[in-house]
Each structure stands twice: as structure tokens, then as C-alpha cells.
Amino acid sequence: MNVRVLWTSAWTEAKLFVREPMTVIFTLVLPLLFLLVLGGVFGNKPNPAWHGQGPVNYYVPAYLGLVWASIGLLALPVHLVRYREDGVLRRLRASAAPKWAIFGSQAIVASAIALAGGALLIAVAAFTYHIRTPQSPAGVVGAWLLAGIVFASLGILLSCIPTSRGALGAGLGLFFVMMMLCGSGPPFKVMSAPLRDVSNILPLTYVTRILEAPWLGTALAWSDIGVAAGIALLADLVAAVTFRWE
Amino acid sequence: MEPVIVVDGLTKRYGKLCVVDGISFEVARGEIFGILGRNGAGKTTTIECLQGLRRADGGQMRVLGFDPRTETGELRRRIGSQLQESALPQRIKVWEALHWFASFVPGARDPGHLIDQWGLQDKRNTHFSDLSGGQRQRLFIALALVNQPELVFLDEMTTGLDPAARHTTWELVRAVRDAGTSVVLVTHFMEEAERLCDRVAVFESGKIVALDTPGALIARHTKQITVRFSAGPGDLGWLAAVAGVDQMERRDGSVEIHGTGPVLAEVGAALVGHGIRPADLRADQPNLEDVFLSVTGRRSDE
Numbered sequence: 001m002n003v004r005v006l007w008t009s010a011w012t013e014a015k016l017f018v019r020e021p022m023t024v025i026f027t028l029v030l031p032l033l034f035l036l037v038l039g040g041v042f043g044n045k046p047n048p049a050w051h052g053q054g055p056v057n058y059y060v061p062a063y064l065g066l067v068w069a070s071i072g073l074l075a076l077p078v079h080l081v082r083y084r085e086d087g088v089l090r091r092l093r094a095s096a097a098p099k100w101a102i103f104g105s106q107a108i109v110a111s112a113i114a115l116a117g118g119a120l121l122i123a124v125a126a127f128t129y130h131i132r133t134p135q136s137p138a139g140v141v142g143a144w145l146l147a148g149i150v151f152a153s154l155g156i157l158l159s160c161i162p163t164s165r166g167a168l169g170a171g172l173g174l175f176f177v178m179m180m181l182c183g184s185g186p187p188f189k190v191m192s193a194p195l196r197d198v199s200n201i202l203p204l205t206y207v208t209r210i211l212e213a214p215w216l217g218t219a220l221a222w223s224d225i226g227v228a229a230g231i232a233l234l235a236d237l238v239a240a241v242t243f244r245w246e
Numbered sequence: 247m248e249p250v251i252v253v254d255g256l257t258k259r260y261g262k263l264c265v266v267d268g269i270s271f272e273v274a275r276g277e278i279f280g281i282l283g284r285n286g287a288g289k290t291t292t293i294e295c296l297q298g299l300r301r302a303d304g305g306q307m308r309v310l311g312f313d314p315r316t317e318t319g320e321l322r323r324r325i326g327s328q329l330q331e332s333a334l335p336q337r338i339k340v341w342e343a344l345h346w347f348a349s350f351v352p353g354a355r356d357p358g359h360l361i362d363q364w365g366l367q368d369k370r371n372t373h374f375s376d377l378s379g380g381q382r383q384r385l386f387i388a389l390a391l392v393n394q395p396e397l398v399f400l401d402e403m404t405t406g407l408d409p410a411a412r413h414t415t416w417e418l419v420r421a422v423r424d425a426g427t428s429v430v431l432v433t434h435f436m437e438e439a440e441r442l443c444d445r446v447a448v449f450e451s452g453k454i455v456a457l458d459t460p461g462a463l464i465a466r467h468t469k470q471i472t473v474r475f476s477a478g479p480g481d482l483g484w485l486a487a488v489a490g491v492d493q494m495e496r497r498d499g500s501v502e503i504h505g506t507g508p509v510l511a512e513v514g515a516a517l518v519g520h521g522i523r524p525a526d527l528r529a530d531q532p533n534l535e536d537v538f539l540s541v542t543g544r545r546s547d548e
Contacts, residue, residue, distance in 0.1 A: 012345075090331075091389075096393060
């Protein structure tokens with residue numbers, strides 16, 4: 001296994017990422033902006049609507065998940081579908097580019113963006129609202145990795161859509177619905193029953209809950225982990241048979 | 247020496263349409279092998295099968311001794327490929343693309359050297375989306391050579407290049423071959439095939455209709471040479487009796503003779519013998535376009 005190809009690919013892909021303003025805004029700027037707006041409106045005093053937590057404390061783990069969602073639903077699929085449309089995947093396949101390096105470099109870049117976005121969120125929230133430190137840092141790291149697996153899988157699944165226009169439409173739709181209904185918008189407690197029903201079928205809901213538990217020190221439901229892992233597995237299986245190089 | 251490509255009865259169908267219909271040929275090491283034909287003749291499909299980019303439906307293939315269907319990875323490390331209709335990420339810079347592709351194989355060539363060789367020095371920090379058609383084409387050829395391939399496939403490599411750039415590219419392709427790389431060149435430019443290729447296969451409707459050196463094809467498929475010169479109104483009827491002359495036409499001050507063999511020399515000698523010394527005596531040599539017309543029944547751009 002040639003490590004140089006992985007790092008050169010990842011470094012090239014990282015440079016391409018920062019040259020794409022739309023994905024930079026969606027992954028790094030938008031989640032931070034929303035967190036600051038919600039913090040400005042609700043402050044960070046313990047509030048029964050946010051399960052007795054300070055709203056910003058409550059939102060930080062949810063926004064860690066939202067950064068992953070923006071990568072998996074928008075940045076990754078739009079990038080890969082455009083690669084296919086432009087013939088880049090075809091060109092890579094005709095050269096000796098190993099498949100594991102192509103997908104591995106995407107995974108490295110996605111993780112680096114998620115890490116940068118998450119660190120930025122935590123730093124800004126700590127500076128402006130003196131948020132509580134996570135109850136179980138190791139648990140947060142584990143939950144964050146699982147969140148990455150879920151949204152990387154959904155990203156590969158979305159990149160089976162043939163056109164970049166279609167992938168962008170689907171990704172934007174899913175991103176905004178999940179942003180509103182999966183914990184990074186109104187808290188679950190104030191949602192109406194129908195909204196909660198919708199929320200319960202969206203992957204980000206489970207990712208948010210898995211991230212919240214170790215951060216806030218609430219009980220972790222193993223069923224949430226099972227659902228999240230199941231979504232990732234299903235997405236990977238469907239993608240494995242549907243993904244096309246050209 | 248072992249040929250670099252051996253194809254025997256290659257067949258490829260899309261549904262009921264048979265785009266490659268049982269073709270066979272060999273490419274020798276160190277050769278520039280041309281594949282000529284109109285759009286849809288099966289040229290690109292054939293070389294895509296040879297690179298393992300498409301699955302052949304029938305026939306045997308060996309490329310550098312490997313089976314493109316099963317030994318794809320090993321094969322691709324040893325071949326270079328410049329594909330039609332392929333691209334790079336819009337925002338990648340020229341040097342980044344070469345550096346990236348060089349990382350795919352151990353022992354790749356120095357990207358800086360390729361940038362110089364292919365005249366991209368001024369563009370090394372330019373994004374792919376800002377390159378002209380000709381610059382993109384040169385970058386693609388440079389990318390095809392970055393892994394020091396033993397065999398390189400160039401598909402319509404001079405499309406979009408101006409005539410000067412086209413001639414420069416031919417020189418560079420000759421240099422690539424002289425450095426030991428065998429070349430398979432897909433083209434629909436007759437002049438390119440005639441000037442550059444050691445041997446040419448003419449494809450028509452998925453079959454090879456002619457295969458030989460350009461010179462041999464021209465000699466075999468085109469018999470007639472046309473000799474032209476300007477002449478005054480005097481009687482030139484005796485020219486019809488000169489060896490090799492089949493037919494003579496006069497039209498407003500010029501004479502056109504159709505003939506075979508060394509007809510130009512015979513006509514020239516006869517004219518001088520009659521005290522006529524036209525300054526513009528010349529022969530139109532038949533070329534590959536005439537071969538193409540003869541073996542396919544249509545012109546190459548139809």
C-alpha cells in the first residue's frame with residue numbers, strides 16, 4: 001500500500017475544497033452562524049424547554065452533528081457527482097489511481113473539515129457563552145466518529161444520483177429539513193406530535209441524540225446507536241450496487 | 247519481439263448494435279499505430295476495451311502481456327491514457343494535477359520536466375477551468391505520460407489544437423516514441439495519420455477495412471496520379487501516347503493528366519522533348535484521404 005498516493009490525493013482534495021465557496025459556507029460558516037443566532041435569541045440560561053439545559057450547551061453537540069450533515073448531504077455528493085459528470089472519475093479510473101485512495105482521500109478531507117468546523121463551533125461557543133465542557137469527552141469522540149460514518153455513507157448514497165443538479169437539490173432539501181427538525185432547530189420537547197414523527201425518521205435525529213448523551217451526561221439509548229449504524233450499513237449496501245464511475 | 251498489443255476477434259455490442267465486430271490486429275513494440283475512422287466506427291470503444299474501461303463481449307486481447315479484463319490494475323500502471331471527453335477538477339492547478347497523477351505510481355516522471363516539455367511553464371499555476379482547449383489537451387497528454395508508460399493511448403489528441411500546435415504535438419509524440427514508448431493514436435485527421443503513424447488501421451462500421459503502412463495503403467488503394475501544368479493553345483494531343491498517361495483534359499489554359507506509375511517524369515521528359523518547359527508542372531500525390539475514400543466509399547468528414 002502506497003501512503004504517498006493517499007496523502008497527495010487528500011492534500012489535493014483539501015485544496016480543491018477550500019476553492020469551492022459554496023461548500024465552505026455550508027460546512028464551516030452556516031452552522032456557526034445559526035448557533036450564534038440561536039444563542040443570541042435564547043441565551044444560555046437553564047431552560048425547561050431545552051430539557052433543563054442552557055440552550056447553547058444543548059445546541060453545541062447538535063451542531064457538531066449538523067457539520068457532518070452538511071458534509072455528507074452537500075459537500076461530498078455534489079463533489080463526487082460533479083467529478084463523474086466532468087469525466088474526472090473516468091480519468092482517474094483510466095490512470096492507475098487506486099480506488100481506496102480516491103475514497104480514502106475523500107474520507108480524510110471530510111474528517112478534517114468536520115474537525116475544523118466542530119473545533120470552530122466549540123471555540124466560539126466557549127468564548128461567547130462559556131459552555132459546559134462535555135461530561136464524557138471519550139464518548140463525544142466515539143459519537144462524533146459514528147456521526148461521520150453515518151453521513152459519509154449517506155453522502156456516497158446521494159452521489160449515486162446521476163446529475164449534480166439533482167444531487168444538489170436532494171442534498172439541500174434533506175439538509176434544511178434535518179437542520180429544522182433534528183435538534184439543531186426547535187428542541188424536541190416543543191415540537192408537535194406530527195413534527196416529532198417526521199423527526200423520528202430522519203438520520204440526523206439519531207446522530208444528535210448520540211452526540212448529546214456523552215456531551216450533556218444524559219442517558220445513551222443503545223437503540224439510537226443501532227438505528228444510526230443500520231442507516232449507515234443500508235446506505236453503504238445500496239451505494240455499493242448503484243454507484244457508477246461514468 | 248513480443249507485440250505490445252494482440253487483439254483477436256474483439257467484439258463489443260451495445261444492445262443489438264454491434265459497434266466492434268470481430269476485429270484483429272497487432273501492435274509492435276516501438277510502433278506508432280494509427281486507428282483511423284469516422285465517428286461511430288468503433289475506434290474509441292476498441293481502445294477502451296484494451297484499457298479495461300469497457301468489457302468486451304468476445305474475442306481475445308493481450309496488452310503488454312496482460313488481459314485487460316482481469317489484470318486491469320497491473321496493466322494501468324504500465325500504460326498511459328489520454329481519453330476523449332474526460333476532464334479534471336475545475337479548480338485544480340496544472341502542477342497540482344501532474345503532481346497528483348504522479349503519486350499514483352512509484353517511479354513516476356518529474357512533473358516539472360513534463361511541464362517544460364509540453365510548454366506549460368507559463369500555466370503551471372493556472373486552474374484547469376482557465377486553460378484554453380490546446381493547453382488542456384497538452385496537459386492531458388502530459389498526464390498520460392507521467393507514469394513512464396510502455397504504451398500510451400492517445401484519443402483525438404490534436405482536436406482543438408491550431409495547426410502550429412498540432413505540428414509541435416507530432417514532434418513531441420515522435421520524441422515519446424523515440425524514448426521507447428509505443429503509441430496507439432486514434433484520429434480522424436488523415437494528415438496526422440499519414441505524417442505520424444508507422445502503420446494505420448482504417449475502421450469502418452466496427453471492422454478493419456484496411457491495415458498497413460500509409461505508403462503501402464496509398465500504393466495499393468490509389469492508382470491514379472494527377473499531373474497539372476499551364477499551357478498555351480497549341481496541340482498537345484500527342485501527350486495521350488506518353489507512357490503511363492490514361493486520360494488528358496484541358497481547361498482554360500491548364501492541362502490535367504490522369505495516369506499511373508512514373509507518369510510525372512514521363513510527361514516532363516516528353517514536354518521538354520517538344521520544347522515545352524512549364525514552370526508549374528506538378529503532380530498531386532494521392533494521400534490517405536484517397537485511400538479512405540477508396541476503402542470506405544465515403545470521405546472521412548462525411
